[in-house]
Amino acid sequence: MPISAAEPLLAVRAVESGYGKIRVLHGVDLTIAAGEVVALLGPNGAGKTTLLRAVSGLLPVNAGEVHFAGRDITRITPRDAARAGLVHVIEGHRVFTQMSVTDNLLLAGYDLPRAERAVRIEQALSLFPEIAAKRRERGGALSGGQQQMLTVAQGLVRRPRLLMLDEPSAGLSPVLVDRVLNVIGQLRQQGTAVLLVEQLLEKALAAADRVYALVQGHIVLQAKTGESDLPHRLELAYFGHESHAQAAG
Ligand SMILES: Nc1ncnc2c1ncn2[C@@H]1O[C@H](COP(=O)(O)OP(=O)(O)O)[C@@H](O)[C@H]1O
Ligand SMILES: [Mg+2]
Numbered sequence: 001m002p003i004s005a006a007e008p009l010l011a012v013r014a015v016e017s018g019y020g021k022i023r024v025l026h027g028v029d030l031t032i033a034a035g036e037v038v039a040l041l042g043p044n045g046a047g048k049t050t051l052l053r054a055v056s057g058l059l060p061v062n063a064g065e066v067h068f069a070g071r072d073i074t075r076i077t078p079r080d081a082a083r084a085g086l087v088h089v090i091e092g093h094r095v096f097t098q099m100s101v102t103d104n105l106l107l108a109g110y111d112l113p114r115a116e117r118a119v120r121i122e123q124a125l126s127l128f129p130e131i132a133a134k135r136r137e138r139g140g141a142l143s144g145g146q147q148q149m150l151t152v153a154q155g156l157v158r159r160p161r162l163l164m165l166d167e168p169s170a171g172l173s174p175v176l177v178d179r180v181l182n183v184i185g186q187l188r189q190q191g192t193a194v195l196l197v198e199q200l201l202e203k204a205l206a207a208a209d210r211v212y213a214l215v216q217g218h219i220v221l222q223a224k225t226g227e228s229d230l231p232h233r234l235e236l237a238y239f240g241h242e243s244h245a246q247a248a249g
Helices: 048-056 078-084 101-108 114-126 144-157 174-189 201-207 230-248
Strands: 010-019 022-032 037-041 063-068 086-089 162-166 193-197 210-215 218-224
Touching: 010 048, 022 037, 022 048, 022 063, 022 218, 037 048, 037 174, 037 201, 048 078, 048 086, 048 162, 048 193, 078 086, 086 144, 101 114, 101 144, 114 144, 144 162, 144 174, 174 193, 174 201, 201 230, 210 230, 218 230
Parallel strands: 037 193, 037 210, 086 162, 162 193
Antiparallel strands: 010 022, 010 063, 210 218
């Protein structure tokens, strides 16, 4: 479905979500344009993972709306979201260590026609030469960083218009973090939008066009990553919340 230039690819409006009676997101607004790379930052427990779950249909949205590519997806299932081009690589996703790299990728595209699936796997692997070279090896034979690259490649087999990555660099050495995040630059060149949750502030700012800070389920700051003084402003946004919480407690 064609969308107008003014309309964002993803629009999250006043979304509330959580776990049973525990409300985690308190009216979150967030937009992503087609081809845009957006970083979602915030302290541990802020609700970043919860927001991604609510957007991709893994968690029910209690209030507000989610629109994707001109369509209301507020109550979509994760499977239908992925079919619509909204792919969520979940936090801490693990590959199947006993299966080959290729079989892990075939599984990610389980419902695609054979020939189409083969083409997409080659395209996904072209972004990750070092795992392409190990395609016949078991997932467990890959290093930790390579396994994380494989989870991203699995997402790419779905050929997303928006790829949501929840801490893809968690636990990696700085060199491997760069290699994983480098792929985001290549995706941007291909016109794929990315929503990146990342703990490393400077890495996130380098990879993204725009940034949102989420604190205790509220968006407290949004900015273009080129704006001056951004690391300091983000720090203040985090502290503002902390002193407020202490005063309230
Ligand atoms: N399955 C769950 N059941 C109940 N509470 C949860 C669950 N998962 C996360 N939470 C709570 O929701 C809040 C936000 O968590 P999360 O979205 O994982 O934060 P982040 O990804 O920003 O670190 C935290 O207070 C966390 O304890
Ligand atoms: Mg998280």
